[in-house]
Amino acid sequence: xxxxxxxxxxxxxxxxxxxxxxxxxxxxxxxxxxxxxxxxxxxxxxxxxxxxxxxxxxxxxxxxxxxxxxxxxxxxxxxxxxxxxxxxxxxxxxxxxxxxxxxxxxxxxxxxxxxxxxxxxxxxxxxxxxxxxxxxxxxxxxxxxxxxxxxxxxxxxxxxxxxxxxxxxxxxxxxxxxxxxxxxxxxxxxxxxxxxxxxxxxxxxxxxxxxxxxxxxxxxxxxxxxxxxxxxxxxxxxxxxxxxxxxxxxxxxx
Amino acid sequence: xxxxxxxxxxxxxxxxxxxxxxxxxxxxxxxxxxxxxxxxxxxxxxxxxxxxxxxxxxxxxxxxxxxxxxxxxxxxxxxxxxxxxxxxxxxxxxxxxxxxxxxxxxxxxxxxxxxxxxxxxxxxxxxxxxxxxxxxxxxxxxxxxxxxxxxxxxxxxxxxxxxxxxxxxxxxxxxxxxxxxxxxxxxxxxxxxxxxxxxxxxxxxxxxxxxxxxxxxxxxxxxxxxxxxxxxxxxxxxxxxxxxxxxxxxxxxxxxxx
Numbered sequence: 001x002x003x004x005x006x007x008x009x010x011x012x013x014x015x016x017x018x019x020x021x022x023x024x025x026x027x028x029x030x031x032x033x034x035x036x037x038x039x040x041x042x043x044x045x046x047x048x049x050x051x052x053x054x055x056x057x058x059x060x061x062x063x064x065x066x067x068x069x070x071x072x073x074x075x076x077x078x079x080x081x082x083x084x085x086x087x088x089x090x091x092x093x094x095x096x097x098x099x100x101x102x103x104x105x106x107x108x109x110x111x112x113x114x115x116x117x118x119x120x121x122x123x124x125x126x127x128x129x130x131x132x133x134x135x136x137x138x139x140x141x142x143x144x145x146x147x148x149x150x151x152x153x154x155x156x157x158x159x160x161x162x163x164x165x166x167x168x169x170x171x172x173x174x175x176x177x178x179x180x181x182x183x184x185x186x187x188x189x190x191x192x193x194x195x196x197x198x199x200x201x202x203x204x205x206x207x208x209x210x211x212x213x214x215x216x217x218x219x220x221x222x223x224x225x226x227x228x229x230x231x232x233x234x235x236x237x238x239x240x241x242x243x244x245x246x247x248x249x250x251x252x253x254x
Numbered sequence: 255x256x257x258x259x260x261x262x263x264x265x266x267x268x269x270x271x272x273x274x275x276x277x278x279x280x281x282x283x284x285x286x287x288x289x290x291x292x293x294x295x296x297x298x299x300x301x302x303x304x305x306x307x308x309x310x311x312x313x314x315x316x317x318x319x320x321x322x323x324x325x326x327x328x329x330x331x332x333x334x335x336x337x338x339x340x341x342x343x344x345x346x347x348x349x350x351x352x353x354x355x356x357x358x359x360x361x362x363x364x365x366x367x368x369x370x371x372x373x374x375x376x377x378x379x380x381x382x383x384x385x386x387x388x389x390x391x392x393x394x395x396x397x398x399x400x401x402x403x404x405x406x407x408x409x410x411x412x413x414x415x416x417x418x419x420x421x422x423x424x425x426x427x428x429x430x431x432x433x434x435x436x437x438x439x440x441x442x443x444x445x446x447x448x449x450x451x452x453x454x455x456x457x458x459x460x461x462x463x464x465x466x467x468x469x470x471x472x473x474x475x476x477x478x479x480x481x482x483x484x485x486x487x488x489x490x491x492x493x494x495x496x497x498x499x500x501x502x503x504x505x506x507x508x509x510x511x512x
Contacts, residue, residue, distance in 0.1 A: 050383055074389035088384035091376070092299075102388050105291070151388075 001025050002047075002159055002191050007056035009042055016042045018215030020056070024191040026158070029182070031194045031206030031223065033237065035246065038212045040195035044161050047193070048082060049073050060159065078106055081152035081190075083181075085164040087144040089136035095122070095147055096132040102155040121150040125180055142173040146180070153184050160185060162194040166201050178204040199238045202226065211237065213246070279471050280401075286391060287398035296399035304365055304462070305407030309414065311364060312357045316415035319352050320344055320422025328431050340431070341441035344423030349446065349454045350510075353415040355502055358461030361408065362494035366469040369400055370490035373473025374483035382474070397474070400466045408462025409455040416454060453509040460505055461498050468494040 007020040016039040024030045032040050045051040047058060047065065058065040060079060068076055089098045096118035097104070104114045119129040125146040136144055145165065152160060165181060166174035178201050185192045185205075194205050202209050206223040211234050219231045226238055236244030327343040373396055376382050382392050420442060427433040469490045476486035 045383075048383070048387055050386060070391075074391070077387060077389040080387065082384075082387045084380050084384055084387075086379060088380040090381055090384065092372075101390075105388070105390065 001061060002193070003057070003059045004043070004047070005057045007043065007046060007058065008054045009039070009046060009051065010054055016215055017046075017053070017056075020212070020215070020217055022193075022210060022217065024159075024193055026191050027185075027189045029185050029192040029194065029205055029207045031196060031202040031209045032212055033196060033199065033202050033209060034212035035237070036197075039215050040212055041163060043212070044082075044163055044193065044195060047159075047161065048080060049077065078102065078155060079158045080161060081155055081157035081159070082161040083145070083148045083152045083163065083165055085167050087136070087141075087148035089144055089147055089151070091135065091137050093135075094133050095136055095139075098136060098147060099150045099154050101151060106155070117154075118150075121154050122147070124153075124184075125150045126176070141168045142177070145169065145173075145177055149177070149180060149184065153188060156188060158190055160188070160190045160192040162192065162196075162205070164196055164198075165194060165205075166196065166198050174198070174201065175204070181205050199226070276467070276471055279397075279474070280467050282393050283397035283401050283467070283470065286393040287402050291390075291394055293395050293399055296395060297402060300400050300403035301407050303368075304361065304403050304466075305410050308357075308361055308364055308411060311360050312353075312411050312415045313418050315356045315360055316348065316353050316419035317422040319356060320348055320419035320424075321426045323347055323352070323419075324423040324426040324431065328427075337431075338441070340427055340433070341423070341438050342445040344427070345420050345442045345446050346450060348419035348423070349416045349450045350506075351454075351502075353412050353419050354454045354457035354461060355498065357408065357412050357415050357458065358465065358498045359495055361404075361411070361462070362465045362468075362491055362498065365404075366465040366490045366494045367487045369466065369469030370473040370476070370487045371483055373470055374476035374486040377474060377476050378479055378483060392474070397470045400470055401463060404462030404466030405459050406462075408458040408465075412454055412458035413451075416451065449509060453505065456509070457502065457505045460501050464497045464501060465494045468497065 002022075002024045004020055004022040007017050009017040016037075020039070020043055022030065032043065034040050042051060046053045049065065049068065053066060056066075060076065063076070065076060090101070093101070096115050099118045099121050100114040103109055103117065104111065109117070115132070118132055122129055122132060127143060127146050127150070131139065131143065136147060139147070162181060165177055169177060181192075181194070182205055194202070196202050196205075203223050203226055208220060209223045209226050210220040211218050211231075213233055219229060219234045221229055226234070229235060229238075232245050235241070236246050242248050323344050324340055327340050328337055331337050331339055331343075373382075376396070382396070385392050385395055424435075424438055424442070427438050428435045472486040472490040472493070473483075476482045478485075
């Protein structure tokens with residue numbers, strides 16, 4: 001189980017996280033929603049060890065994720081798979097090496113075996129083996145996202161993190177990616193955290209949804225009840241209303 | 255009265271802060287060069303990039319520098335009937351100074367800029383975060399191979415540049431200035447000492463370190479999207495060029511001060 005308790009992080013005078021509490025069970029999919037700058041990405045970066053929190057505990061099956069560096073952190077990160085907002089594929093490596101990066105390093109397999117295995121992972125995310133030798137820079141955003149997903153799951157991790165998985169995709173491809181993410185979570189039985197602005201996507205991917213507001217979890221509940229939560233903050237956010245407890249900066253009048 | 259002093263203090267502090275940051279970065283990079291994991295493909299890629307693909311640029315630069323040097327020294331020395339010293343001036347200038355400094359500056363423009371741009375782009379597109387997420391230390395994967403390639407391949411590049419530069423002087427000396435080919439080569443060989451070549455190759459290793467370190471450092475710390483990557487690239491080239499010229503004095507003093 002992945003547990004976050006009292007997570008606090010500030011950047012100078014900007015207090016981004018003010019005590020975030022979360023738990024995600026194995027096989028469960030939690031989606032975090034919230035406005036821009038609400039601290040969704042910072043939460044995920046703290047989980048991955050990219051950012052050191054100021055206070056709070058982060059544990060995976062009881063093992064602390066905070067304060068680990070070097071090989072100890074590397075060993076922990078092998079239990080995580082992450083799909084980045086813009087896929088973040090390594091430009092200098094062909095698609096198959098991107099997908100099999102972690103298994104090549106830690107799985108004790110040869111390059112020939114990895115090349116073969118990559119075809120299977122690519123097929124699993126709906127891509128043809130024919131693109132395996134291409135460099136990722138020339139591929140469409142949708143294809144890059146799928147490759148990023150294949151890379152995230154190729155190490156068969158215990159925890160999957162998805163950072164704005166449908167950003168930059170049209171509605172149809174976005175829906176496909178959501179379906180892939182959901183089926184991947186179910187197949188691997190991994191604990192998953194997705195952060196997104198996209199409410200339709202949150203409902204498709206998540207078992208539970210948590211809303212982050214002013215650095216804290218303001219609401220959490222089943223994704224099926226997201227649209228009728230009864231919480232004024234959540235209602236305003238998911239229905240996109242300008243009036244409500246969340247202040248919306250006024251635009252200058254013409 | 256206080257404001258200028260405060261400004262001076264701020265500048266001094268920020269200078270020391272920058273020196274500290276670069277030193278820490280360099281030490282971390284070097285530490286990852288001597289402990290596993292080693293990404294051999296990356297080492298090979300950067301060695302080819304620096305040592306082989308930079309060869310045409312360095313060869314052309316040193317060839318024409320050697321040719322110009324022969325013409326200029328002949329023109330100057332003929333004023334006091336010392337034309338015979340042309341071969342000596344060409345070989346000493348090329349091996350001690352021109353080949354290492356010119357190769358360093360050319361590689362700074364070609365490799366330092368490319369490294370800063372590549373690593374900077376990786377930073378702003380989260381590829382460096384992705385490496386960490388894949389349990390891979392960016393210093394091992396990105397920095398160490400580049401620094402080691404710079405340290406090892408720049409001397410090789412300069413050694414080839416030495417030969418080509420001296421050959422440039424030989425071509426002009428023999429074909430244009432009327433020197434006897436055999437005498438020119440004998441004079442060149444007789445005057446050359448091991449220390450001349452070794453000092454040039456030492457400079458080359460230092461410049462290779464400087465260029466790759468600056469390229470990696472500025473790329474690694476770039477922020478602010480495409481504009482930030484552009485700024486990092488410029489800073490990498492400018493700081494490399496300045497540090498090469500400063501280091502040139504100190505390495506020269508190390509070898510030749512009496």
